[in-house]
Amino acid sequence: MMNMMTGAVAINGGVGVMEICQPKMVDQIVENAAQAVDQTALNVHITLHELKERVELVLEKKIPGYKQLMAMHPVAVARAMVNGAVVTAYENGYAVYEADGAHTVLDVNRCGDYRYDFTDGTYQVVPAEVFEEAEWSVRLVMEGERRLENNRNKISRDYEEFALVCDGSDWTDAAMIDFMEKENAEILADEELRKLYAAMSKLTERQTEVIQLYFYKGMTLQEIAEELGMSKPAVHYSMQGALKKIRKSF
Numbered sequence: 001m002m003n004m005m006t007g008a009v010a011i012n013g014g015v016g017v018m019e020i021c022q023p024k025m026v027d028q029i030v031e032n033a034a035q036a037v038d039q040t041a042l043n044v045h046i047t048l049h050e051l052k053e054r055v056e057l058v059l060e061k062k063i064p065g066y067k068q069l070m071a072m073h074p075v076a077v078a079r080a081m082v083n084g085a086v087v088t089a090y091e092n093g094y095a096v097y098e099a100d101g102a103h104t105v106l107d108v109n110r111c112g113d114y115r116y117d118f119t120d121g122t123y124q125v126v127p128a129e130v131f132e133e134a135e136w137s138v139r140l141v142m143e144g145e146r147r148l149e150n151n152r153n154k155i156s157r158d159y160e161e162f163a164l165v166c167d168g169s170d171w172t173d174a175a176m177i178d179f180m181e182k183e184n185a186e187i188l189a190d191e192e193l194r195k196l197y198a199a200m201s202k203l204t205e206r207q208t209e210v211i212q213l214y215f216y217k218g219m220t221l222q223e224i225a226e227e228l229g230m231s232k233p234a235v236h237y238s239m240q241g242a243l244k245k246i247r248k249s250f
Helices: 022-039 050-054 066-071 136-165 169-175 182-187 190-199 206-215 220-228 232-249
Strands: 008-010 018-019 076-081 084-091 094-099 102-107 114-117 124-127
Touching: 018 102, 050 136, 066 094, 066 102, 076 136, 076 182, 084 136, 094 136, 102 136, 114 136, 190 232, 206 232, 220 232
Parallel strands: none
Antiparallel strands: 008 018, 076 084, 084 094, 094 102, 114 124
């Protein structure tokens, strides 16, 4: 029986008690959650101009990869969450945009003019000055989204180019061969298939699995990720590495 005053429920004739959260407790939980979110944010409302004054000027022309940057143990000076994505600016002048498990590294001071492309083929350039007095995350989020989209498009083009080079059922049959068994090479009479055999024999076990599931079984990247227990970005990277190795043989 439930006691409306204490919010407790007697179970099995009083053997054990289950607590029911009262309105005040719910409010406290919500408040604690909000505080946790606030603690992850940092200098959200400063302008891009103010952010640039707080970070160093990057002199290196080549931007480091995400792992390289994290190995530097950079100190965060600003962090914001926008539509599920997280963008963090560091004292050394770099920033990281993260969305759906993928990362891209930015140089804060190189985020200048922004070109917006319309679907009709026209475009408009938004001058860098427009962003200087806006919240710093606006320009960095736009840059981060564009870079991740460019990365996705590049990977998609790689898939399409590879499919055109190795088109038809013959090569997909070859992709299912146990490439560790050299006697299977006898069935690859066609020169292109022999090249494919040689290329795929150089792939890692994981890369071979991804190639087989994508091209032979027709699975999507998300389905492959679930099948192999990987993240979708990891499948992207595995596929891209495999395609680079294979293209070298053609």
